[in-house]
Amino acid sequence: MDVVETTVELAGRTLTIVHPPDPVELIDEEAFEHEEFLPYWAELWPSGVALARVVAGRPLRGKSVLELGCGLALPSIAAALDGAQVLASDWSPAALVFARGNAERNGAELETALAAWTNADKLAERGPWQLVLAADVLYERRNVEPLLALLPRLGKEALLADPGRPALRAFLDGARARWRVTETPAAELPRGGVFRLLAKSL
Numbered sequence: 477m478d479v480v481e482t483t484v485e486l487a488g489r490t491l492t493i494v495h496p497p498d499p500v501e502l503i504d505e506e507a508f509e510h511e512e513f514l515p516y517w518a519e520l521w522p523s524g525v526a527l528a529r530v531v532a533g534r535p536l537r538g539k540s541v542l543e544l545g546c547g548l549a550l551p552s553i554a555a556a557l558d559g560a561q562v563l564a565s566d567w568s569p570a571a572l573v574f575a576r577g578n579a580e581r582n583g584a585e586l587e588t589a590l591a592a593w594t595n596a597d598k599l600a601e602r603g604p605w606q607l608v609l610a611a612d613v614l615y616e617r618r619n620v621e622p623l624l625a626l627l628p629r630l631g632k633e634a635l636l637a638d639p640g641r642p643a644l645r646a647f648l649d650g651a652r653a654r655w656r657v658t659e660t661p662a663a664e665l666p667r668g669g670v671f672r673l674l675a676k677s678l
């Protein structure tokens with residue numbers, strides 16, 4: 477597979493993230509018909525960069541961190557470089573191959589797990605996680621309910637970056653029942669931000 481390299485400056489480090497040049501070329505008609513499975517993992521989205529910047533500023537040494545929908549896994553790599561014990565997860569096996577490769581090329585150690593949000597018992601069983609990360613996971617309305625149901629099973633703190641997708645409002649409205657939600661603006665996300673969810677029952 478052809479790959480290209482994107483450079484990201486993060487907390488004084490220069491990271492290189494390898495990814496396919498054109499995700500459209502990866503579309504698999506059969507997988508799409510089965511579950512509308514599009515290769516969104518293959519792009520480094522602005523939300524991933526924004527979340528990695530927030531993560532890089534936090535004291536995470538020794539903390540357990542889980543990323544959902546990791547794609548190329550930049551936030552997971554940032555957390556691992558800060559000394560966290562990281563599990564990067566996605567439902568795409570190809571994403572996890574790139575996540576592992578990108579971690580290795582940047583000197584970060586992390587684990588990966590293949591898991592869909594509707595079938596994530598093994599992620600919950602390994603919890604509670606001290607921090608859950610998710611970047612640009614609300615690009616479809618159908619993602620809102622599975623994520624609202626899953627997050628409380630994983631831990632008591634989550635950081636979610638979103639560029640202001642239409643489903644973001646529905647997600648935040650649902651989340652406020654169980655979580656205190658605060659927002660950090662991000663230069664990469666002029667219509668969205670990085671949202672911190674802290675469980676109301678700590």
Ligand SMILES: C[S@@+](CC[C@H](N)C(=O)[O-])C[C@H]1O[C@@H](n2cnc3c(N)ncnc32)[C@H](O)[C@@H]1O
Nearest residue numbers: 516517520521524545546547567592593611612
């Ligand atoms: C828009 S991409 C964002 C990728 C990465 N977080 C970033 O910001 O660069 C959404 C990611 O969520 C994953 N994903 C989508 N639906 C999923 C599901 N139901 N379970 C697990 N992962 C899912 C996709 O494979 C993809 O990697």
